[in-house]
Amino acid sequence: MTYFHDGPDPILVASNGGKANHPSWCHNLRAHPECELGDEPFVAAEVTDEDEYERLFALASRVFAGYAEYRIKATAAGRRIPVFRLTPH
Template structure:
């Protein structure tokens, strides 16, 4: 099953906006953190990536553990920038980077949606600003996460996954 192309420039309707607004609410955040992260991997496999719990499309990232060397899987929201996949390491606006960030830094070879990629962290400030702006079009909650991380001094990392 090929990875779905998520165009950040695509117009999204009112139901998408309502779903995103709910996703940013305290109840929506609870569901995303505690329920969807456990059910979305099963929905992805059962439906070929056509169904997930929230308004944004997600897929499984399989990376190699930074310390353990074991395979690790996590379901992540993404969008495309040409043939590349873009991942935002927001960790729901937490003070620390998500574990998968450390895994990709240590072992950039990964699979996303059952396709092979090489991860590259975006470090160019102009490219970072452009991609973060596109991410906010996919899910406006990224704006909230950036505001939550600002007091801690954490900059939310962005990864570009380049097909192998």
């Protein structure tokens, strides 16, 4: 799983390579938002604000250019790629 930081917060993109379904970890994180990255505890929150989503997705695409193509594929399949912000717990 690739992630990047926005300030101190890790950001996760549930791209699943642009496939029609979300990756299994996305469902798990939604059901159980308390998680660990390495040995650090975090709480995950799905980004729902449209402006923030677009800003973070643009940052993600700079970290990994493939996200732009994955987004096109996912959109064609009727799926919006979830983005999660992790905050320290």
